[in-house]
Amino acid sequence: MTATHPVQPSSRFDDAEAATGVPALADYPERDLVVRLAAESAARVDEDDASPFETLRRLGELGLLTRGREGSLLPQAAVIYDLATECMSTAFSLWAHRSTIAFFDAVGRPLPEGLADGSVTxxxxxxxxxxxxxxxxxxxxxxxxxxxxxxxxxxxxxxxxxxxxxxxxxxxxxxxxxxxxxxxxxxxxxxxxxxxxxxxxxxxxxxxxxxxxxxxxxxxxxxxxxxPGFLASVSAPFLLMQASFCLGLSAAALTSARPYRRSSNGVFTEDFDDREREFERLSAELTRLAADPAAAGRRDVLQVRLDTAHLAQAAAHLELTVVGGRGYVADSPTARRFREASFLPVQSPTEGHLRSELRNA
The missing domain is CATH 2.40.110.10 (Butyryl-CoA Dehydrogenase, subunit A, domain 2)
Known part of the structure; x- marks a missing residue:
C-alpha cells in the first residue's frame, strides 16, 4: 500500500506570497493607498523624523479615521491592521485617536471640531x-x-x-x-x-x-x-483595535519570513505551520468579534487581545531567526518589527493586567 500524506489546507500566506504582498484582514477600495503611505514614511517615523499624523491626516481626508462608528468595527480594524503591516507607530497612533472618537460616541456627544479628519489629535x-x-x-x-x-x-x-x-x-x-x-x-x-x-x-x-x-x-x-457603564461601552472597540495592530504586525513578520520557510534543512517548517494556523484562527476570531463589538463577550475580547500580542511576538522572533544577520541591522524592517513587538507586553492593558482579568473572568 502506498503511503499518502494529508493535504495541508492552503493559507492566506500562499496567495500573499504569490502576490508579493501581505494578506488582508478585510479588503476595501483604499487598501493599497493605506499600505503605500505607511510604507513610504515608516523609516522616517521609526527614526522620529516624521509624525504618524502626516499619514493619518491624509487618510482623514478620505474618511478613513472614522470607519465603523456604528455597527461593524471591521472597516476600521482593517485600516489599523494594514498600517501595522508597515508601521506600528502609525497604527498605534490611529488606535489612540480612534479610541478617543469612540469615547465621544459612547456618550452620544458630537465630535469636537477637527477630530474626524485628524486635524485635531x-x-x-x-x-x-x-x-x-x-x-x-x-x-x-x-x-x-x-x-x-x-x-x-x-x-x-x-x-x-x-x-x-x-x-x-x-x-x-x-x-x-x-x-x-x-x-x-x-x-x-x-x-x-x-x-x-x-x-x-x-x-x-x-x-x-x-x-x-x-x-x-x-x-x-x-x-x-x-x-463602569462607560468602560463597558468602550472596552470592546478599545481592545479590538489593539488586537488589529498586533495581528497586522504578525502578518508582516510571517510574510517577510516565508521565503526562508525551508531554511536550515526545514527545521522551522513546523514553527511556520503553527504560526500561520494561529494567524488564521485569530483573523477569524477578530473578524467575528469586530462584526458586532456591542455583542462581543468580554472574555473573548480580552483573550483575542492577549493572543494576538503573543502571536506578534512569536512571529517577529521567527522572522529574526530565519532572516539572520540582515534582520539584526537596527534600521531593517525585521529589526523594527522585533522592537515593535517587544512593546506589546507593556502596552496598556499590559500582559499582567490581561492575564489577571482573564483569570478572574
Missing amino acids: GSTAMAAAFKDAAGVGEIAVTAEPTDDGYLLNGVIPWASNLYAEGIAVLPVITTAGHKLIVTVPTDASGLDVKPMKNLLALDATASGFTKVTDVHVPATDVLSDDV
Missing part, C-alpha cells in the same frame, strides 16, 4: 480607569469641585498623541470618591508633559508622562459620571 489617557476597574491600579488624578466644574491635580503616567491643540480623555476621582471621565485640551494650562524618548520603538508617537496641576475642567467637559 485625540489622546486616550484611560489606562488608569481600566486598571482601577480590574483592581490592578488606581486613578491618580483627583478632581476638586468648583462652582462651574472641577480642578484637577495628579499625574498621568503614560499617554500618547500628546500634541498641542489636541484633546485628551482621562479618568478622575473626586475628593468625595466619585469617579468621572473628563476631556481636557492637551495644551491646557497646568498640563506639564514630559515626553518619553529613546524608546525601543514608537518614539514618534508623542508619548509622555504628564503632571496635572490645577487644571480647570468645566462641568460641560465631563463625558460620564457612570464609569
Whole structure:
C-alpha cells in the first residue's frame, strides 16, 4: 500500500506570497493607498523624523479615521491592521485617536471640531480607569469641585498623541470618591508633559508622562459620571483595535519570513505551520468579534487581545531567526518589527493586567 500524506489546507500566506504582498484582514477600495503611505514614511517615523499624523491626516481626508462608528468595527480594524503591516507607530497612533472618537460616541456627544479628519489629535489617557476597574491600579488624578466644574491635580503616567491643540480623555476621582471621565485640551494650562524618548520603538508617537496641576475642567467637559457603564461601552472597540495592530504586525513578520520557510534543512517548517494556523484562527476570531463589538463577550475580547500580542511576538522572533544577520541591522524592517513587538507586553492593558482579568473572568 502506498503511503499518502494529508493535504495541508492552503493559507492566506500562499496567495500573499504569490502576490508579493501581505494578506488582508478585510479588503476595501483604499487598501493599497493605506499600505503605500505607511510604507513610504515608516523609516522616517521609526527614526522620529516624521509624525504618524502626516499619514493619518491624509487618510482623514478620505474618511478613513472614522470607519465603523456604528455597527461593524471591521472597516476600521482593517485600516489599523494594514498600517501595522508597515508601521506600528502609525497604527498605534490611529488606535489612540480612534479610541478617543469612540469615547465621544459612547456618550452620544458630537465630535469636537477637527477630530474626524485628524486635524485635531485625540489622546486616550484611560489606562488608569481600566486598571482601577480590574483592581490592578488606581486613578491618580483627583478632581476638586468648583462652582462651574472641577480642578484637577495628579499625574498621568503614560499617554500618547500628546500634541498641542489636541484633546485628551482621562479618568478622575473626586475628593468625595466619585469617579468621572473628563476631556481636557492637551495644551491646557497646568498640563506639564514630559515626553518619553529613546524608546525601543514608537518614539514618534508623542508619548509622555504628564503632571496635572490645577487644571480647570468645566462641568460641560465631563463625558460620564457612570464609569463602569462607560468602560463597558468602550472596552470592546478599545481592545479590538489593539488586537488589529498586533495581528497586522504578525502578518508582516510571517510574510517577510516565508521565503526562508525551508531554511536550515526545514527545521522551522513546523514553527511556520503553527504560526500561520494561529494567524488564521485569530483573523477569524477578530473578524467575528469586530462584526458586532456591542455583542462581543468580554472574555473573548480580552483573550483575542492577549493572543494576538503573543502571536506578534512569536512571529517577529521567527522572522529574526530565519532572516539572520540582515534582520539584526537596527534600521531593517525585521529589526523594527522585533522592537515593535517587544512593546506589546507593556502596552496598556499590559500582559499582567490581561492575564489577571482573564483569570478572574
